Amino acid sequence: MKLVPAALEPHINRVDRQRSLMIGISTGLLAFWSAYRVLWSLYLSLTYDFLFGSLVFQIALWSVVGVAAAIASAAFIGRYLATASTDTPSEHS
Secondary structure: OOOOOOOOHHHHHOOOHHHHHHHHHHHHHHHHHHHHHHHHHHHHHHHOHHHHHHHHHHHHHHHHHHHHHHHHHHHHHHHHHHHHHHHOOOOOO
16 A cells, blocks of 8 residues: 555655655654644643634644654655665575
8 A cells, every 4th residue: 555646756765765764763753743742732622621722723733744744754664664675685605
């Protein structure tokens, strides 16, 4: 199953292997931070009913940022792992 659109795949494949690992880890951390922000905002909105109106925009914004970061992280980590299997030297006896 492909997460990345076909138009973006050649651009991701041009990124260096080590840089794709750094980008994948960074965007993965951003996705976790976004999930934390969404869960914390939902907790606040359920605990204090009067805050829900002011948190709707932040919940929507961090949800979109988190989903985009998760897709980017999966694409770059997948690129790193795909090249790792082809770059390993075979053992000669």
